[in-house]
Amino acid sequence: MKLSISRAPARAAVLAAITARTFVTMTVDAPPTHNGAYLCPLIAAALALPWLLCVRALNRRMDARAVTALSAALLPLVLLDAAVTAGEITGSAGYLALDRVPERLLLLPVCAAALWCVFRNGNTMGYAAMLWARLFPLLLILIVALQAQCLRSEWLRPLLGSGWRAIWEGGVRLAGRILPCSALLLIAEGREDAPERRGTTTSTLLTGALVSALLILLHRMMVPTPIREAGWLKRLDDLLTNGRAPLYLQLPMICAWYAGLLHLLACECFAGATLLQRLLPRLGGRQCALLSVAAIALAAAFLPVIDIAEMLSPWQYIAVAPLTALITFVAAGRKGGAASCA
Amino acid sequence: MSPAPGVLSPVLDDNLARFRRLLHSDVNSDAHFRMLECAGTPLCALYIEGMADDRKIGEFVLRACNEHRAAPGTIIDAEYLIRHVLEIAQCDAEQREKEIVESVVSGMTALFVEDCDSCVLLETRGYPGRQVNRTTNESVVIGAQEGFVESLRTNMTLLRRYAACPGLITECLSVGRQLPCRVALAWLDGVADRQVVDAVRRRLMRIDAPAVMGLGAIQQYIEDSPWALLPQMLQTERPDRAASCLMEGQVALLADNSPYALIAPVTLFHQLHASDDSFSRWQYGTFLRMIRFMGMLVSVFLPGLYIALTDYHMHLLPMSLLGSISEARANVPFPILIEILIMEFSFYLINEAGTRIPQQIGSALGIVGALILGQAAVSASIISPILIIIVALTGLGNYAIPDYGFGIGLVICRLFVILCGSLLGLYGVCVAAFCLAVGLCGMRSMGVPYLVPLAPRRQHNPDLLFRLPVWLQQGPSPFTRQCRQTRSKGGRAA
Numbered sequence: 035m036k037l038s039i040s041r042a043p044a045r046a047a048v049l050a051a052i053t054a055r056t057f058v059t060m061t062v063d064a065p066p067t068h069n070g071a072y073l074c075p076l077i078a079a080a081l082a083l084p085w086l087l088c089v090r091a092l093n094r095r096m097d098a099r100a101v102t103a104l105s106a107a108l109l110p111l112v113l114l115d116a117a118v119t120a121g122e123i124t125g126s127a128g129y130l131a132l133d134r135v136p137e138r139l140l141l142l143p144v145c146a147a148a149l150w151c152v153f154r155n156g157n158t159m160g161y162a163a164m165l166w167a168r169l170f171p172l173l174l175i176l177i178v179a180l181q182a183q184c185l186r187s188e189w190l191r192p193l194l195g196s197g198w199r200a201i202w203e204g205g206v207r208l209a210g211r212i213l214p215c216s217a218l219l220l221i222a223e224g225r226e227d228a229p230e231r232r233g234t235t236t237s238t239l240l241t242g243a244l245v246s247a248l249l250i251l252l253h254r255m256m257v258p259t260p261i262r263e264a265g266w267l268k269r270l271d272d273l274l275t276n277g278r279a280p281l282y283l284q285l286p287m288i289c290a291w292y293a294g295l296l297h298l299l300a301c302e303c304f305a306g307a308t309l310l311q312r313l314l315p316r317l318g319g320r321q322c323a324l325l326s327v328a329a330i331a332l333a334a335a336f337l338p339v340i341d342i343a344e345m346l347s348p349w350q351y352i353a354v355a356p357l358t359a360l361i362t363f364v365a366a367g368r369k370g371g372a373a374s375c376a
Numbered sequence: 377m378s379p380a381p382g383v384l385s386p387v388l389d390d391n392l393a394r395f396r397r398l399l400h401s402d403v404n405s406d407a408h409f410r411m412l413e414c415a416g417t418p419l420c421a422l423y424i425e426g427m428a429d430d431r432k433i434g435e436f437v438l439r440a441c442n443e444h445r446a447a448p449g450t451i452i453d454a455e456y457l458i459r460h461v462l463e464i465a466q467c468d469a470e471q472r473e474k475e476i477v478e479s480v481v482s483g484m485t486a487l488f489v490e491d492c493d494s495c496v497l498l499e500t501r502g503y504p505g506r507q508v509n510r511t512t513n514e515s516v517v518i519g520a521q522e523g524f525v526e527s528l529r530t531n532m533t534l535l536r537r538y539a540a541c542p543g544l545i546t547e548c549l550s551v552g553r554q555l556p557c558r559v560a561l562a563w564l565d566g567v568a569d570r571q572v573v574d575a576v577r578r579r580l581m582r583i584d585a586p587a588v589m590g591l592g593a594i595q596q597y598i599e600d601s602p603w604a605l606l607p608q609m610l611q612t613e614r615p616d617r618a619a620s621c622l623m624e625g626q627v628a629l630l631a632d633n634s635p636y637a638l639i640a641p642v643t644l645f646h647q648l649h650a651s652d653d654s655f656s657r658w659q660y661g662t663f664l665r666m667i668r669f670m671g672m673l674v675s676v677f678l679p680g681l682y683i684a685l686t687d688y689h690m691h692l693l694p695m696s697l698l699g700s701i702s703e704a705r706a707n708v709p710f711p712i713l714i715e716i717l718i719m720e721f722s723f724y725l726i727n728e729a730g731t732r733i734p735q736q737i738g739s740a741l742g743i744v745g746a747l748i749l750g751q752a753a754v755s756a757s758i759i760s761p762i763l764i765i766i767v768a769l770t771g772l773g774n775y776a777i778p779d780y781g782f783g784i785g786l787v788i789c790r791l792f793v794i795l796c797g798s799l800l801g802l803y804g805v806c807v808a809a810f811c812l813a814v815g816l817c818g819m820r821s822m823g824v825p826y827l828v829p830l831a832p833r834r835q836h837n838p839d840l841l842f843r844l845p846v847w848l849q850q851g852p853s854p855f856t857r858q859c860r861q862t863r864s865k866g867g868r869a870a
Binding site: 042043123126127130131132140143144147150151154155157158159160161162164165166168282284285288289292293296297300 | 688689692693694796800801802803804806807809810811813814815817818825827830831832833
């Protein structure tokens with residue numbers, strides 16, 4: 035089985051993944067302790083855009099050597115980010131009700147779901163993301179309607195929080211975190227399964243950034259900015275059971291939380307498996323899927339992946355973006371491409 | 377020179393001996409070989425008693441042949457008989473042995489001629505059959521009431537009556553080796569996507585089974601994902617609905633002995649449509665569809681959510697509701713999972729028994745179900761009253777789904793959600809929902825994605841989940857040829 039995905043489903047999957055990753059990073063994983071967090075996705079989008087354009091150029095050029103080189107650079111980051119997502123899901127499950135179940139055991143269902151998704155190949159995963167993109171606005175309206183009485187616009191002030199420097203740092207970190215989610219665009223193929231609405235890489239990124247910014251704004255109106263640094267569980271608690279709205283109103287939010295994270299994980303698992311197949315073309319799709327999911331599960335089970343990802347995040351963009359630019363430059367300098375030489 | 381194998385010989389006796397052997401006429405009393413003459417030329421009419429209409433044979437074949445006077449020197453062969461003698465409208469010359477046998481056993485009459493290497497196949501089918509009657513499973517409040525019957529010919533006629541246009545093509549095929557089943561593949565030329573029609577035909581021709589017992593078996597042979605829980609073809613017993621599907625570019629399959637049509641390709645949304653929708657005003661149609669959609673969600677997720685919330689997330693229930701549930705469950709000795717499984721099993725048992733039970737004692741079943749399983753189980757503290765509400769709502773949600781097979785598929789999905797909810801709470805329900813959604817997204821019906829036009833997005837008629845006014849339903853169906861053509865040009869569908 036060759037793992038592949040058409041461009042339209044890939045864009046849908048990346049949109050869902052970027053939105054979820056941005057929201058989770060800015061609210062639970064590593065929220066900046068200031069109100070200007072909603073600007074970070076916009077800055078991250080501005081930074082990630084040139085990177086994505088390089089990726090798109092490499093993808094369109096079908097330069098096998100360049101794609102392989104970039105795949106090798108991205109694969110560890112993608113697997114790490116997927117492990118982070120798996121850890122976030124199991125962490126939420128443990129926090130919500132299953133605190134007596136070992137977290138490693140909780141990884142099994144989510145890894146099985148991700149494996150099931152990768153086995154069904156890329157377009158299926160992309161269609162699921164398209165479906166989620168249709169359902170999410172309805173769920174969001176429901177969430178906002180249920181929480182409307184608890185939203186406080188005054189908690190947004192001061193709008194710039196601690197100032198532009200902190201916002202910039204948050205943006206750079208976030209740009210690094212969304213690169214692995216967008217890796218799918220490198221491997222998307224031109225074969226279109228269906229007519230789609232016109233969409234571009236730029237619009238995908240911008241839509242993701244704008245939706246995330248809106249979600250962060252809503253979150254900030256729901257939960258006051260913490261004065262002191264709080265732990266991961268406390269931040270999750272602030273998000274999912276903020277204590278002001280009746281608890282039973284949190285149900286749609288919890289469903290949206292899990293669904294968003296599951297789509298993010300599926301996207302990253304698929305990207306990991308496909309990048310692995312690009313690097314090791316002799317491996318079958320199912321073998322690559324099994325290897326990737328096993329690596330993700332092991333990392334999530336035995337490593338403090340959320341901390342590692344946060345530690346790397348300020349440098350991730352700085353390291354990957356110039357490398358991608360260099361690979362693109364070299365590929366552009368070569369006559370033709372691998373495809374045209376063949 | 378001896379004839380090629382599988383085709384007729386010019387010697388009448390050779391042909392008769394061959395067909396006597398093929399039809400086991402030494403022991404088979406149904407096969408009749410009636411000798412007759414036409415202007416001095418020996419003929420033999422072969423037919424199966426009961427399958428062929430004796431009156432037609434006697435009046436339009438035997439008498440016509442006996443009374444015919446040919447000019448001297450005329451050569452009597454199959455072509456001459458068709459042109460000048462036989463008084464039956466539908467007759468053809470045929471040489472191939474296999475086709476002749478299949479036609480004869482299906483009720484046609486073969487007329488063999490001396491010194492002629494082809495016979496005449498006459499349409500004399502006249503076996504007893506059910507009259508066109510009201511539909512039993514797809515009743516509507518208003519609108520046409522006719523349903524398909526077991527006879528393929530009658531069904532094709534019904535379909536043609538509702539889609540009376542020259543573009544309607546009904547291609548007859550024979551499926552199965554030893555016990556072949558006659559199948560009609562119907563589509564509207566110029567509307568249906570040729571690739572879909574070819575795909576259906578190809579899959580039908582690929583069936584290599586000794587016996588194919590009707591459309592139920594055919595469906596399993598030609599579906600895209602036979603392992604999937606949900607059907608990828610639509611069953612309808614209404615000719616008007618089948619005709620409306622043809623207008624949307626879908627393909628219909630009819631078969632002998634199957635009182636319904638199979639429609640492909642279909643999407644999830646088609647499984648939630650009912651014929652009433654088309655007959656009602658658009659507001660009512662939309663409302664009823666929303667009810668059915670909610671019914672589907674309730675049917676799949678309600679018990680799983682109940683078990684997840686009451687077992688793992690009590691804090692997500694309003695305090696008064698939590699109090700009622702705890703109070704109702706105070707004396708129940710079983711965990712909620714066992715309680716739900718007992719009730720679900722009882723429900724399926726009543727359902728299945730109700731389907732098989734003779735009508736005369738059907739009311740007794742209702743009493744047994746309501747009294748014993750409801751009242752008595754609550755009194756004995758085997759189950760809690762609130763669970764009866766949950767299971768009843770779930771059952772009603774399932775009954776709101778028009779397609780029987782789809783409903784059963786959803787029941788199996790529900791059990792999966794219950795299991796995940798009982799093991800992992802909301803986390804499990806969400807993982808189960810994700811897996812089901814991925815499963816749906818990966819399904820295809822004759823190559824068309826099952827969730828089209830939602831995922832992948834396609835231009836479509838606003839008659840899918842919502843039903844807009846008829847004058848706005850001008851967009852192309854996602855299955856039509858036009859849609860495919862527009863797609864291949866790379867643009868948006870018009």
